[in-house]
Amino acid sequence: METRPLDVLNRGRDKRIVIILKNEKEITGKLQAFDIHLNMWLSDAEVSDSEVTKKYGKLLVRGDNIVCASPE
Amino acid sequence: METRPLDVLNRGRDKRIVIILKNEKEITGKLQAFDIHLNMWLSDAEVSDSEVTKKYGKLLVRGDNIVCASPE
Protein backbone atom coordinates (compact mmCIF):
# COMPACT_ATOMS: atom_id res chain seq x y z
CA MET A 1 0.00 0.00 0.00
CA GLU A 2 1.19 3.54 -0.87
CA THR A 3 1.95 5.96 1.96
CA ARG A 4 1.00 9.11 0.02
CA PRO A 5 -1.55 9.30 -2.82
CA LEU A 6 0.77 11.19 -5.20
CA ASP A 7 3.42 8.48 -4.90
CA VAL A 8 1.60 6.44 -7.48
CA LEU A 9 2.16 9.09 -10.14
CA ASN A 10 5.87 8.37 -9.80
CA ARG A 11 5.30 4.94 -11.26
CA GLY A 12 3.26 6.53 -14.06
CA ARG A 13 6.11 8.64 -15.44
CA ASP A 14 6.78 8.15 -19.12
CA LYS A 15 3.46 6.28 -19.45
CA ARG A 16 0.01 7.38 -20.73
CA ILE A 17 -2.28 9.14 -18.22
CA VAL A 18 -5.97 10.12 -18.51
CA ILE A 19 -7.02 13.37 -16.80
CA ILE A 20 -10.63 14.49 -16.18
CA LEU A 21 -10.97 18.26 -15.79
CA LYS A 22 -13.50 20.37 -13.83
CA ASN A 23 -14.66 21.89 -17.14
CA GLU A 24 -15.70 18.36 -18.29
CA LYS A 25 -12.84 18.12 -20.80
CA GLU A 26 -10.56 15.08 -20.86
CA ILE A 27 -6.81 15.15 -21.46
CA THR A 28 -4.59 12.21 -22.33
CA GLY A 29 -0.83 12.23 -22.79
CA LYS A 30 2.48 10.80 -21.70
CA LEU A 31 3.39 12.00 -18.19
CA GLN A 32 6.75 13.78 -18.17
CA ALA A 33 6.67 15.57 -14.81
CA PHE A 34 4.30 16.62 -11.99
CA ASP A 35 4.44 18.48 -8.68
CA ILE A 36 2.48 18.51 -5.40
CA HIS A 37 -0.18 20.86 -6.85
CA LEU A 38 -0.81 18.22 -9.54
CA ASN A 39 0.58 20.55 -12.20
CA MET A 40 1.50 18.05 -14.94
CA TRP A 41 3.69 18.17 -18.00
CA LEU A 42 2.55 15.87 -20.79
CA SER A 43 4.02 15.01 -24.18
CA ASP A 44 1.90 13.85 -27.15
CA ALA A 45 -1.24 15.22 -25.47
CA GLU A 46 -4.86 15.35 -26.63
CA VAL A 47 -7.55 17.68 -25.19
CA SER A 48 -11.10 16.42 -25.89
CA ASP A 49 -14.61 17.57 -25.20
CA SER A 50 -17.76 15.91 -26.50
CA GLU A 51 -17.23 17.47 -29.95
CA VAL A 52 -13.56 18.16 -30.70
CA THR A 53 -10.10 16.68 -30.03
CA LYS A 54 -6.99 18.87 -30.32
CA LYS A 55 -3.39 17.61 -30.27
CA TYR A 56 -0.43 19.27 -28.57
CA GLY A 57 3.20 18.09 -28.68
CA LYS A 58 3.87 19.54 -25.22
CA LEU A 59 1.16 20.48 -22.71
CA LEU A 60 1.35 21.94 -19.22
CA VAL A 61 -1.84 21.31 -17.20
CA ARG A 62 -2.49 23.56 -14.18
CA GLY A 63 -3.28 21.23 -11.30
CA ASP A 64 -6.24 23.11 -9.83
CA ASN A 65 -8.35 22.17 -12.89
CA ILE A 66 -8.06 18.44 -12.27
CA VAL A 67 -10.87 16.30 -10.86
CA CYS A 68 -9.06 12.98 -11.12
CA ALA A 69 -6.29 11.28 -13.06
CA SER A 70 -5.69 7.69 -14.00
CA PRO A 71 -2.15 6.54 -14.93
CA GLU A 72 -1.73 3.50 -17.10
CA MET B 1 -14.78 8.92 19.66
CA GLU B 2 -12.17 10.04 17.07
CA THR B 3 -9.95 13.01 17.87
CA ARG B 4 -9.57 14.16 14.25
CA PRO B 5 -12.12 13.61 11.46
CA LEU B 6 -9.57 12.22 8.97
CA ASP B 7 -8.50 9.54 11.44
CA VAL B 8 -11.44 7.44 10.38
CA LEU B 9 -10.10 7.13 6.86
CA ASN B 10 -7.16 5.24 8.35
CA ARG B 11 -9.50 2.43 9.28
CA GLY B 12 -10.91 2.53 5.72
CA ARG B 13 -7.65 1.69 3.98
CA ASP B 14 -7.85 -1.28 1.65
CA LYS B 15 -11.67 -1.17 1.86
CA ARG B 16 -14.32 0.24 -0.52
CA ILE B 17 -15.11 3.96 -0.21
CA VAL B 18 -17.90 6.05 -1.82
CA ILE B 19 -17.02 9.64 -2.76
CA ILE B 20 -19.53 12.36 -3.76
CA LEU B 21 -17.99 15.12 -5.88
CA LYS B 22 -18.91 18.82 -6.25
CA ASN B 23 -19.69 18.17 -9.94
CA GLU B 24 -22.42 15.69 -8.84
CA LYS B 25 -20.43 12.65 -9.96
CA GLU B 26 -19.87 9.71 -7.64
CA ILE B 27 -16.68 7.69 -7.35
CA THR B 28 -16.26 4.30 -5.70
CA GLY B 29 -13.06 2.32 -5.26
CA LYS B 30 -10.69 0.66 -2.86
CA LEU B 31 -8.82 3.24 -0.76
CA GLN B 32 -5.06 2.87 -1.14
CA ALA B 33 -3.80 6.18 0.26
CA PHE B 34 -4.94 9.70 1.23
CA ASP B 35 -3.45 12.93 2.59
CA ILE B 36 -4.67 15.92 4.64
CA HIS B 37 -6.09 17.64 1.53
CA LEU B 38 -8.27 14.55 1.00
CA ASN B 39 -6.35 13.68 -2.15
CA MET B 40 -7.13 9.95 -2.46
CA TRP B 41 -5.62 7.10 -4.39
CA LEU B 42 -8.11 4.37 -5.30
CA SER B 43 -7.73 1.02 -7.01
CA ASP B 44 -10.55 -0.66 -8.99
CA ALA B 45 -12.38 2.67 -9.23
CA GLU B 46 -15.63 3.63 -10.96
CA VAL B 47 -16.66 7.20 -11.87
CA SER B 48 -20.44 7.55 -12.38
CA ASP B 49 -22.85 10.29 -13.31
CA SER B 50 -26.56 9.84 -13.94
CA GLU B 51 -25.87 8.36 -17.39
CA VAL B 52 -22.47 6.66 -17.60
CA THR B 53 -20.06 4.62 -15.45
CA LYS B 54 -16.36 4.40 -16.36
CA LYS B 55 -13.82 2.06 -14.79
CA TYR B 56 -10.20 2.87 -13.92
CA GLY B 57 -7.63 0.45 -12.49
CA LYS B 58 -5.86 3.24 -10.65
CA LEU B 59 -7.41 6.65 -9.90
CA LEU B 60 -6.04 9.71 -8.13
CA VAL B 61 -8.82 12.04 -6.91
CA ARG B 62 -7.87 15.67 -6.17
CA GLY B 63 -9.24 16.41 -2.71
CA ASP B 64 -10.72 19.84 -3.40
CA ASN B 65 -13.44 18.24 -5.58
CA ILE B 66 -14.86 16.18 -2.73
CA VAL B 67 -18.11 17.01 -0.92
CA CYS B 68 -18.15 13.95 1.32
CA ALA B 69 -16.82 10.40 1.50
CA SER B 70 -18.14 7.28 3.15
CA PRO B 71 -15.75 4.40 3.91
CA GLU B 72 -17.15 0.92 4.25
Place this chain on the structure above:
Amino acid sequence: METRPLDVLNRGRDKRIVIILKNEKEITGKLQAFDIHLNMWLSDAEVSDSEVTKKYGKLLVRGDNIVCASPE
Protein backbone atom coordinates in the same frame (compact mmCIF):
# COMPACT_ATOMS: atom_id res chain seq x y z
CA MET C 1 -20.41 33.69 25.88
CA GLU C 2 -18.01 31.58 23.74
CA THR C 3 -14.56 32.95 22.93
CA ARG C 4 -14.24 31.17 19.57
CA PRO C 5 -17.14 30.18 17.27
CA LEU C 6 -15.94 26.58 16.82
CA ASP C 7 -15.90 26.01 20.57
CA VAL C 8 -19.61 25.35 20.49
CA LEU C 9 -19.12 22.27 18.30
CA ASN C 10 -17.23 20.75 21.22
CA ARG C 11 -20.45 20.62 23.18
CA GLY C 12 -22.17 19.04 20.13
CA ARG C 13 -19.98 15.94 20.03
CA ASP C 14 -21.91 12.68 20.09
CA LYS C 15 -25.13 14.58 19.38
CA ARG C 16 -27.13 15.13 16.15
CA ILE C 17 -26.02 18.02 13.90
CA VAL C 18 -27.71 19.54 10.81
CA ILE C 19 -25.38 20.78 8.04
CA ILE C 20 -26.44 22.96 5.08
CA LEU C 21 -24.10 22.64 2.07
CA LYS C 22 -23.23 25.11 -0.71
CA ASN C 23 -24.76 22.69 -3.24
CA GLU C 24 -28.12 23.07 -1.43
CA LYS C 25 -28.00 19.57 0.03
CA GLU C 26 -28.57 18.96 3.72
CA ILE C 27 -26.70 16.48 5.87
CA THR C 28 -27.68 15.22 9.31
CA GLY C 29 -25.76 12.84 11.54
CA LYS C 30 -24.14 12.28 14.89
CA LEU C 31 -20.98 14.41 15.25
CA GLN C 32 -17.95 12.25 15.98
CA ALA C 33 -15.08 14.64 15.23
CA PHE C 34 -14.28 17.97 13.54
CA ASP C 35 -11.26 20.19 12.87
CA ILE C 36 -10.60 23.90 12.29
CA HIS C 37 -11.47 23.62 8.57
CA LEU C 38 -14.92 22.34 9.64
CA ASN C 39 -14.14 18.91 8.21
CA MET C 40 -16.61 16.74 10.13
CA TRP C 41 -16.92 13.06 10.77
CA LEU C 42 -20.50 11.88 11.27
CA SER C 43 -22.02 8.51 12.15
CA ASP C 44 -25.55 7.48 11.12
CA ALA C 45 -25.61 10.21 8.48
CA GLU C 46 -28.24 11.17 5.90
CA VAL C 47 -27.60 13.26 2.77
CA SER C 48 -30.78 14.85 1.38
CA ASP C 49 -31.74 17.04 -1.53
CA SER C 50 -35.28 18.01 -2.49
CA GLU C 51 -35.87 14.57 -4.04
CA VAL C 52 -33.76 11.86 -2.42
CA THR C 53 -32.29 10.88 0.97
CA LYS C 54 -29.31 8.51 1.18
CA LYS C 55 -27.98 6.90 4.37
CA TYR C 56 -24.33 6.35 5.28
CA GLY C 57 -23.02 4.59 8.39
CA LYS C 58 -19.88 6.74 8.41
CA LEU C 59 -19.52 10.03 6.53
CA LEU C 60 -16.62 12.46 6.24
CA VAL C 61 -17.75 15.95 5.13
CA ARG C 62 -15.12 18.27 3.63
CA GLY C 63 -15.44 21.56 5.49
CA ASP C 64 -15.20 23.92 2.52
CA ASN C 65 -18.65 22.74 1.31
CA ILE C 66 -20.43 23.91 4.44
CA VAL C 67 -22.61 27.03 4.61
CA CYS C 68 -23.72 26.58 8.19
CA ALA C 69 -24.21 23.90 10.81
CA SER C 70 -26.58 23.60 13.73
CA PRO C 71 -25.76 21.22 16.59
CA GLU C 72 -28.55 19.90 18.73
Place this chain on the structure above:
Amino acid sequence: METRPLDVLNRGRDKRIVIILKNEKEITGKLQAFDIHLNMWLSDAEVSDSEVTKKYGKLLVRGDNIVCASPE
Protein backbone atom coordinates in the same frame (compact mmCIF):
# COMPACT_ATOMS: atom_id res chain seq x y z
CA MET D 1 -12.87 55.70 13.83
CA GLU D 2 -12.06 51.95 14.03
CA THR D 3 -8.52 50.74 13.30
CA ARG D 4 -9.58 47.33 11.94
CA PRO D 5 -12.89 46.52 10.24
CA LEU D 6 -13.60 43.44 12.40
CA ASP D 7 -13.26 45.48 15.58
CA VAL D 8 -16.82 46.65 15.17
CA LEU D 9 -18.15 43.11 15.55
CA ASN D 10 -16.79 43.19 19.09
CA ARG D 11 -19.37 45.80 19.98
CA GLY D 12 -22.05 43.63 18.31
CA ARG D 13 -21.61 40.65 20.64
CA ASP D 14 -24.80 39.50 22.31
CA LYS D 15 -26.82 41.66 19.92
CA ARG D 16 -28.77 40.83 16.73
CA ILE D 17 -26.80 40.70 13.47
CA VAL D 18 -28.02 40.41 9.85
CA ILE D 19 -25.82 38.37 7.47
CA ILE D 20 -26.17 38.30 3.65
CA LEU D 21 -24.74 35.14 2.07
CA LYS D 22 -23.22 34.50 -1.37
CA ASN D 23 -26.07 32.05 -2.07
CA GLU D 24 -28.55 34.95 -1.65
CA LYS D 25 -29.87 33.63 1.67
CA GLU D 26 -30.09 35.88 4.70
CA ILE D 27 -29.31 34.87 8.26
CA THR D 28 -30.24 36.75 11.41
CA GLY D 29 -29.35 35.83 14.98
CA LYS D 30 -27.71 36.91 18.19
CA LEU D 31 -23.90 37.06 17.79
CA GLN D 32 -22.17 34.84 20.32
CA ALA D 33 -18.65 34.57 18.87
CA PHE D 34 -16.65 35.21 15.68
CA ASP D 35 -13.09 34.82 14.41
CA ILE D 36 -10.85 36.48 11.80
CA HIS D 37 -12.30 34.30 8.99
CA LEU D 38 -15.74 35.71 9.88
CA ASN D 39 -16.88 32.31 11.11
CA MET D 40 -19.76 33.27 13.39
CA TRP D 41 -21.67 31.55 16.12
CA LEU D 42 -25.27 32.71 16.49
CA SER D 43 -28.04 31.86 18.92
CA ASP D 44 -31.76 32.14 18.07
CA ALA D 45 -30.91 32.16 14.37
CA GLU D 46 -33.13 32.28 11.28
CA VAL D 47 -32.06 31.28 7.75
CA SER D 48 -34.29 32.80 5.04
CA ASP D 49 -34.52 32.73 1.29
CA SER D 50 -37.29 34.29 -0.79
CA GLU D 51 -39.65 31.42 0.09
CA VAL D 52 -38.86 29.82 3.45
CA THR D 53 -37.53 30.75 6.90
CA LYS D 54 -36.03 28.08 9.16
CA LYS D 55 -35.14 28.52 12.84
CA TYR D 56 -32.09 27.14 14.63
CA GLY D 57 -31.32 27.47 18.35
CA LYS D 58 -27.57 27.41 17.69
CA LEU D 59 -25.98 28.08 14.28
CA LEU D 60 -22.37 28.12 13.14
CA VAL D 61 -21.88 30.09 9.90
CA ARG D 62 -18.72 29.41 7.86
CA GLY D 63 -17.18 32.79 7.13
CA ASP D 64 -16.31 32.26 3.47
CA ASN D 65 -20.04 32.28 2.59
CA ILE D 66 -20.58 35.81 3.84
CA VAL D 67 -20.99 38.83 1.55
CA CYS D 68 -21.65 41.36 4.28
CA ALA D 69 -22.94 41.58 7.84
CA SER D 70 -24.71 44.32 9.73
CA PRO D 71 -24.68 44.31 13.54
CA GLU D 72 -27.42 46.11 15.40
Place this chain on the structure above:
Amino acid sequence: METRPLDVLNRGRDKRIVIILKNEKEITGKLQAFDIHLNMWLSDAEVSDSEVTKKYGKLLVRGDNIVCASPE
Protein backbone atom coordinates in the same frame (compact mmCIF):
# COMPACT_ATOMS: atom_id res chain seq x y z
CA MET E 1 2.20 58.36 -7.39
CA GLU E 2 1.18 55.79 -4.76
CA THR E 3 3.61 53.03 -3.80
CA ARG E 4 0.91 50.47 -2.91
CA PRO E 5 -2.60 50.34 -4.37
CA LEU E 6 -4.33 50.12 -0.97
CA ASP E 7 -2.62 53.30 0.21
CA VAL E 8 -5.25 55.34 -1.58
CA LEU E 9 -8.00 53.96 0.64
CA ASN E 10 -6.25 55.67 3.54
CA ARG E 11 -7.17 59.02 2.04
CA GLY E 12 -10.75 57.78 1.57
CA ARG E 13 -11.41 57.22 5.27
CA ASP E 14 -14.48 58.99 6.59
CA LYS E 15 -15.58 59.71 3.00
CA ARG E 16 -18.15 57.99 0.72
CA ILE E 17 -16.98 54.94 -1.23
CA VAL E 18 -18.70 52.96 -4.02
CA ILE E 19 -18.09 49.18 -4.08
CA ILE E 20 -18.98 46.84 -6.98
CA LEU E 21 -19.44 43.21 -5.88
CA LYS E 22 -18.90 39.93 -7.74
CA ASN E 23 -22.64 39.20 -7.34
CA GLU E 24 -23.39 42.38 -9.37
CA LYS E 25 -24.67 44.28 -6.31
CA GLU E 26 -23.37 47.73 -5.50
CA ILE E 27 -22.64 49.05 -2.02
CA THR E 28 -22.11 52.66 -1.02
CA GLY E 29 -21.24 53.97 2.42
CA LYS E 30 -18.82 56.00 4.49
CA LEU E 31 -15.51 54.16 4.89
CA GLN E 32 -14.66 53.64 8.56
CA ALA E 33 -11.94 50.97 8.36
CA PHE E 34 -10.36 48.42 5.99
CA ASP E 35 -7.62 45.78 6.04
CA ILE E 36 -5.28 44.14 3.51
CA HIS E 37 -7.99 41.63 2.46
CA LEU E 38 -10.18 44.61 1.52
CA ASN E 39 -12.58 43.77 4.33
CA MET E 40 -14.31 47.13 4.84
CA TRP E 41 -16.38 48.65 7.58
CA LEU E 42 -18.91 51.21 6.36
CA SER E 43 -21.37 53.47 8.15
CA ASP E 44 -24.61 54.74 6.55
CA ALA E 45 -24.41 52.00 3.93
CA GLU E 46 -26.74 51.06 1.08
CA VAL E 47 -26.78 47.69 -0.72
CA SER E 48 -28.42 47.89 -4.18
CA ASP E 49 -29.22 45.54 -7.00
CA SER E 50 -31.21 46.40 -10.11
CA GLU E 51 -34.48 46.21 -8.14
CA VAL E 52 -34.03 47.02 -4.46
CA THR E 53 -31.94 49.24 -2.17
CA LYS E 54 -31.53 48.35 1.52
CA LYS E 55 -30.01 50.62 4.18
CA TYR E 56 -27.72 49.55 7.03
CA GLY E 57 -26.35 51.82 9.77
CA LYS E 58 -23.22 49.69 10.09
CA LEU E 59 -22.02 47.21 7.46
CA LEU E 60 -19.01 44.90 7.33
CA VAL E 61 -18.16 43.82 3.75
CA ARG E 62 -16.01 40.69 3.31
CA GLY E 63 -13.21 41.66 0.97
CA ASP E 64 -13.24 38.58 -1.26
CA ASN E 65 -16.60 39.68 -2.72
CA ILE E 66 -15.23 42.92 -4.11
CA VAL E 67 -14.52 43.52 -7.80
CA CYS E 68 -13.51 47.16 -7.46
CA ALA E 69 -14.02 50.15 -5.21
CA SER E 70 -14.01 53.87 -5.87
CA PRO E 71 -13.44 56.30 -2.99
CA GLU E 72 -14.69 59.84 -3.30
Place this chain on the structure above:
Amino acid sequence: METRPLDVLNRGRDKRIVIILKNEKEITGKLQAFDIHLNMWLSDAEVSDSEVTKKYGKLLVRGDNIVCASPE
Protein backbone atom coordinates in the same frame (compact mmCIF):
# COMPACT_ATOMS: atom_id res chain seq x y z
CA MET F 1 13.58 39.63 -21.80
CA GLU F 2 11.90 40.22 -18.43
CA THR F 3 12.84 38.05 -15.45
CA ARG F 4 9.41 38.23 -13.77
CA PRO F 5 6.06 38.76 -15.53
CA LEU F 6 4.95 41.58 -13.22
CA ASP F 7 8.09 43.57 -13.95
CA VAL F 8 6.52 44.86 -17.12
CA LEU F 9 3.79 46.64 -15.18
CA ASN F 10 6.51 48.82 -13.70
CA ARG F 11 7.08 50.33 -17.12
CA GLY F 12 3.30 50.83 -17.45
CA ARG F 13 3.00 53.18 -14.46
CA ASP F 14 1.34 56.49 -15.24
CA LYS F 15 0.20 55.11 -18.60
CA ARG F 16 -3.16 53.70 -19.80
CA ILE F 17 -3.86 50.03 -19.10
CA VAL F 18 -6.69 47.76 -20.34
CA ILE F 19 -7.93 45.09 -17.89
CA ILE F 20 -10.22 42.15 -18.78
CA LEU F 21 -12.17 40.81 -15.80
CA LYS F 22 -13.52 37.33 -15.05
CA ASN F 23 -17.05 38.78 -15.08
CA GLU F 24 -16.50 39.79 -18.74
CA LYS F 25 -16.29 43.50 -17.90
CA GLU F 26 -13.42 45.60 -19.18
CA ILE F 27 -11.67 48.35 -17.23
CA THR F 28 -9.37 51.02 -18.62
CA GLY F 29 -7.50 53.68 -16.68
CA LYS F 30 -4.14 55.20 -15.86
CA LEU F 31 -2.07 52.84 -13.70
CA GLN F 32 -1.04 54.50 -10.45
CA ALA F 33 0.05 51.49 -8.37
CA PHE F 34 -0.12 47.67 -8.21
CA ASP F 35 1.05 44.84 -5.95
CA ILE F 36 1.94 41.15 -6.34
CA HIS F 37 -1.74 40.10 -6.13
CA LEU F 38 -2.39 42.34 -9.16
CA ASN F 39 -4.46 44.68 -7.03
CA MET F 40 -4.32 47.87 -9.10
CA TRP F 41 -5.03 51.50 -8.45
CA LEU F 42 -6.21 53.43 -11.49
CA SER F 43 -7.03 57.09 -12.08
CA ASP F 44 -9.49 58.29 -14.76
CA ALA F 45 -10.97 54.80 -14.98
CA GLU F 46 -13.86 53.42 -17.02
CA VAL F 47 -15.73 50.16 -16.28
CA SER F 48 -17.56 48.79 -19.36
CA ASP F 49 -19.77 45.86 -20.18
CA SER F 50 -21.53 45.27 -23.48
CA GLU F 51 -24.19 47.86 -22.58
CA VAL F 52 -22.90 50.53 -20.21
CA THR F 53 -19.70 52.48 -19.43
CA LYS F 54 -19.23 54.12 -16.01
CA LYS F 55 -16.47 56.57 -15.10
CA TYR F 56 -14.57 56.73 -11.81
CA GLY F 57 -11.93 59.31 -10.88
CA LYS F 58 -10.14 56.79 -8.65
CA LEU F 59 -10.63 53.02 -8.83
CA LEU F 60 -9.11 50.17 -6.83
CA VAL F 61 -9.38 46.81 -8.68
CA ARG F 62 -9.05 43.63 -6.59
CA GLY F 63 -6.48 41.48 -8.37
CA ASP F 64 -8.27 38.13 -8.13
CA ASN F 65 -10.90 39.37 -10.62
CA ILE F 66 -8.38 39.91 -13.40
CA VAL F 67 -8.01 37.58 -16.39
CA CYS F 68 -5.37 39.61 -18.19
CA ALA F 69 -4.08 43.18 -18.48
CA SER F 70 -2.42 45.05 -21.30
CA PRO F 71 -0.36 48.17 -20.53
CA GLU F 72 0.15 50.77 -23.24
Place this chain on the structure above:
Amino acid sequence: METRPLDVLNRGRDKRIVIILKNEKEITGKLQAFDIHLNMWLSDAEVSDSEVTKKYGKLLVRGDNIVCASPE
Protein backbone atom coordinates in the same frame (compact mmCIF):
# COMPACT_ATOMS: atom_id res chain seq x y z
CA MET G 1 12.63 13.63 -18.41
CA GLU G 2 11.92 16.94 -16.64
CA THR G 3 12.11 17.09 -12.85
CA ARG G 4 9.46 19.81 -12.44
CA PRO G 5 6.55 20.49 -14.82
CA LEU G 6 7.24 24.24 -15.07
CA ASP G 7 10.82 23.62 -16.20
CA VAL G 8 9.59 23.09 -19.72
CA LEU G 9 8.33 26.65 -19.95
CA ASN G 10 11.96 27.76 -19.62
CA ARG G 11 12.66 26.24 -23.00
CA GLY G 12 9.58 28.03 -24.38
CA ARG G 13 10.84 31.55 -23.66
CA ASP G 14 10.85 33.85 -26.66
CA LYS G 15 8.71 31.33 -28.59
CA ARG G 16 4.96 31.18 -29.32
CA ILE G 17 2.72 29.64 -26.64
CA VAL G 18 -0.98 28.68 -26.77
CA ILE G 19 -2.98 29.15 -23.54
CA ILE G 20 -6.49 27.76 -22.87
CA LEU G 21 -8.38 29.70 -20.20
CA LYS G 22 -11.10 28.61 -17.75
CA ASN G 23 -13.49 31.07 -19.44
CA GLU G 24 -13.06 29.10 -22.72
CA LYS G 25 -11.01 31.86 -24.36
CA GLU G 26 -7.69 31.07 -26.01
CA ILE G 27 -4.60 33.25 -25.88
CA THR G 28 -1.54 33.02 -28.11
CA GLY G 29 1.63 35.08 -27.90
CA LYS G 30 5.37 35.08 -27.52
CA LEU G 31 6.37 34.08 -23.97
CA GLN G 32 8.51 36.75 -22.34
CA ALA G 33 8.35 35.73 -18.67
CA PHE G 34 6.44 33.52 -16.22
CA ASP G 35 6.43 32.69 -12.49
CA ILE G 36 5.41 29.74 -10.29
CA HIS G 37 1.74 30.86 -10.26
CA LEU G 38 1.79 30.58 -14.08
CA ASN G 39 1.40 34.35 -14.38
CA MET G 40 2.73 34.94 -17.92
CA TRP G 41 3.93 37.94 -19.83
CA LEU G 42 3.37 37.71 -23.58
CA SER G 43 4.30 39.97 -26.47
CA ASP G 44 2.34 40.09 -29.75
CA ALA G 45 -0.64 38.43 -28.05
CA GLU G 46 -4.09 37.52 -29.36
CA VAL G 47 -7.15 36.81 -27.18
CA SER G 48 -9.83 34.79 -29.01
CA ASP G 49 -13.26 33.42 -28.27
CA SER G 50 -15.53 31.70 -30.77
CA GLU G 51 -16.49 35.06 -32.28
CA VAL G 52 -13.78 37.70 -31.89
CA THR G 53 -9.97 37.99 -31.83
CA LYS G 54 -8.31 41.00 -30.19
CA LYS G 55 -4.61 41.88 -30.44
CA TYR G 56 -2.40 43.27 -27.66
CA GLY G 57 1.25 44.31 -28.01
CA LYS G 58 1.92 43.39 -24.37
CA LEU G 59 -0.31 41.14 -22.26
CA LEU G 60 -0.04 39.96 -18.66
CA VAL G 61 -2.12 36.79 -18.01
CA ARG G 62 -3.03 36.01 -14.38
CA GLY G 63 -2.05 32.38 -13.83
CA ASP G 64 -5.16 31.25 -11.94
CA ASN G 65 -7.22 31.58 -15.15
CA ILE G 66 -5.18 29.00 -17.03
CA VAL G 67 -6.37 25.45 -17.75
CA CYS G 68 -3.37 24.40 -19.80
CA ALA G 69 -0.61 25.86 -21.96
CA SER G 70 1.31 24.48 -24.89
CA PRO G 71 4.69 26.01 -25.81
CA GLU G 72 5.97 25.67 -29.35
